[in-house]
Amino acid sequence: MVDVFEEVEDQLRTERYRSLAIKALPVALGVGALVLLGALGLWGWDSWQTGARAKASESYSKAMEASAQGDQVKAVSLYSEIARTGPAAYKTMALMQQGGMRLDAGQTEEAVKFFDDAAKASPDPLLGDFARLKSAFALMDTAPYKDVEARLIPLNTDKGPYRMEAKEALAFLKLREGKFKEARTDFVVLSQIFDASQGMRQRAKAAISLIDSGSAGVMAEAVKLASSAKPNQLPESVILQPNGSISPSPSAEAPQ
Secondary structure (H helix, E strand, O other): OOHHHHHHHHHHHHHHHHHHHHHHHHHHHHHHHHHHHHHHHHHHHHHHHHHHHHHHHHHHHHHHHHHHHOOHHHHHHHHHHHHHOOOHHHHHHHHHHHHHHHHHOHHHHHHHHHHHHHHOOOHHHHHHHHHHHHHHHHOOOOOHHHHHHHHHHOOOOOOOOHHHHHHHHHHHHHHHHOOOOHHHHHHHHHHHOOOOHHHHHHHHHHHHHHHHHHHOHHHHHHHHHHHHHHOOOOOEEEEEEEOOOEEEOOOOOOOO
């Protein structure tokens, strides 16, 4: 008799589990479908990004080639398309290239706008701060002292990737304003500090000599020195990785 009750209980338990399984099956299938869709979505997004980077890289190379051959119309067209549709890093570089072309054409106001847009679009501080530095240098000769200073000071931080370039620019800015004593102090620091490149040290020493000479041609010579310090290209210390990220180059020149 006991065996009969146990058999009936087992059947009831089996039916209950089967009922629970039937109810849970749609939920399990739904969760599985969501996981699958999520995985496919990530794969599709990654594939799209890879394709977009490859397309932007090819277009960027063609734009640089067109510019080198003097076909500025084609170069601008390609850079504009990259800036409109390309991944963030390529968009930033395309905007900077357009800024550089406007600057070469004497269109400073337009150039600064491109550099500022590049800084906003940049996915990386190395690239963004470089755009900000180019914007500040574009205004060095014409904008009011405080306007240029306001652009340079945020770059002159202990961990700023272009702090030395910002220090040098600030020194030349003071020299432009006739603040010879302050400028000389800054140039002395630049001529001795370990982080300064050899070129910076040479320009700093030349600037110190000009200030000490007290000659009438100080400003004209200082402008020439400042021009040689202007960053016209992305520094060799920065390279664009195939995945669109920015990193320091292992072959970058070490400070001397």
